[in-house]
Amino acid sequence: MIDDARLDVLTDEELARRPFDELVTALQQTVQRLEGGSAGLEESIKLYKQGLRLHAACDTRLREAELTITELGRRGVTGAEPPADE
Numbered sequence: 523m524i525d526d527a528r529l530d531v532l533t534d535e536e537l538a539r540r541p542f543d544e545l546v547t548a549l550q551q552t553v554q555r556l557e558g559g560s561a562g563l564e565e566s567i568k569l570y571k572q573g574l575r576l577h578a579a580c581d582t583r584l585r586e587a588e589l590t591i592t593e594l595g596r597r598g599v600t601g602a603e604p605p606a607d608e
Contacts, residue, residue, distance in 0.1 A: 563594040
């Protein structure tokens with residue numbers, strides 16, 4: 523799980539390598555805290571910045587997945603079928 527302290531020390535590259543589900547959960551929690559309305563101005567700004575970083579990491583992971591799927595589609599499923607002599 524990505525908590526605030528961990529988020530502060532992770533680089534953007536390290537953050538983007540975290541599991542996608544973990545990133546989405548952290549982003550949802552950040553949004554909920556912002557929408558809760560109990561955060562002061564400084565904390566709201568910090569949460570907003572965290573949300574931007576988490577969103578960017580999610581976007582990176584989704585783009586990587588899209589590229590992987592596109593590449594797999596281009597190559598087809600070669601090698602997945604058994605040889606004809608079997």
